[in-house]
């Protein structure tokens with residue numbers, strides 16, 4: 001049987017997962033793809049580091065060049081993360097005509113176009129299933145399964161760390177910091193974890209999915225991002241009373257009669273009756289609405305060693321098959337097809353809203369706030385005001401009908417200036433998946 005020698009750069013959570021998965025299922029993979037994949041070298045940063053996975057010392061090196069430039073290595077897996085050395089590694093491998101598998105969404109999001117162009121120029125390919133949603137084969141599904149559909153909407157829980165934190169805050173009333181530390185211990189979080197909790201990791205992933213769905217590369221700075229740092233136990237509680245669960249949702253939505261696409265990541269109130277509300281823990285889910293297929297749902301583990309290794313193995317399988325058949329561009333890494341497409345600025349995006357204010361409980365306060373919403377032509381669909389002592393500060397919660405983000409932000413700024421409103425208003429968007 002033909003043998004393909006694999007060079008792995010990175011022996012951390014994902015790299016060690018790939019090493020273990022190949023040790024466990026390598027012969028199964030070989031029988032399915034008709035070639036044996038052998039790990040030839042592994043580059044790490046620190047040879048002395050104690051590793052849970054015993055990668056033989058004879059395979060290890062601290063110099064990635066020894067792996068990439070080794071003439072006996074035919075396929076490279078870049079699994080170190082970051083956007084500097086990882087970019088250098090991938091470009092060097094592609095230049096040698098060696099296919100590369102990567103899980104690096106930050107790098108793809110920032111430099112995807114350059115890397116895809118290099119793969120094309122040097123007659124090879126770049127594979128990136130593991131970059132979005134851990135073990136869920138969403139890249140393959142968009143590129144192959146839905147190739148005949150226009151993707152009218154896509155909603156995703158695409159960050160395992162945030163979903164793990166929000167789930168434990170809701171179900172156990174757990175403290176944000178303690179749950180984040182657990183997510184780090186479990187190998188879910190990025191380094192630094194700010195990438196997760198401030199929404200940037202989800203933005204990288206949703207940008208990649210938007211690019212595949214709409215055929216123009218969505219640069220990271222075009223994605224509107226708001227993370228979960230400010231989501232409080234109070235918001236989770238009141239959202240629950242209204243029949244909603246707060247999730248960090250990535251949205252890709254094209255409005256009718258417009259070439260502009262909403263591409264955003266923000267905490268969102270999801271109705272408890274919707275399937276995304278019950279996606280818990282480290283699980284991810286992507287809800288895709290195609291014009292031919294209708295609604296589809298993908299669900300699975302979004303982070304962690306084994307789930308991510310499963311997607312890396314899928315790419316290794318594809319890369320080996322392409323190497324075997326000598327087909328360079330059966331499915332290029334990215335196919336541009338809507339060059340006139342553009343991302344809609346958030347001020348133009350229409351949403352519904354949950355607003356939580358802290359107000360002094362005295363006559364006329366509610367009327368003044370309702371007047372400001374009314375003047376902005378924003379309808380109120382419900383109000384909660386828990387009973388409090390007159391003259392004291394109490395929470396006041398509104399559910400608002402559709403308005404553009406621009407109009408809603410202006411109305412909230414006016415409300416924030418009222419002397420009876422204490423502290424910064426909280427505004428969380430609501431999605432009813434209509």
Ligand code: NAP
Pocket residue numbers: 009010011012013014015043044045046047049062063064079080081082085103104105106130131134187188189190191302303304305308
């Ligand atoms: P990690 O646990 O921090 O591992 C990074 C590995 O890269 C370590 O083994 C480190 O060596 C090695 N490394 C760093 N710089 C290097 C260099 N210059 N030369 C050689 N080796 C170097 O990270 P990870 O969680 O495995 O993530 C890797 C990639 O997968 C990232 O792009 C991440 O976004 C992506 N990803 C992660 C997950 C997940 O659940 N963790 C899921 C999907 C995608 P030492 O071990 O010696 O420090």
Ligand code: HSE
Pocket residue numbers: 131132133134158159160161162188189190196201302303304
């Ligand atoms: N830090 C990422 C997450 C890893 O929590 O989803 C998977 O991409």
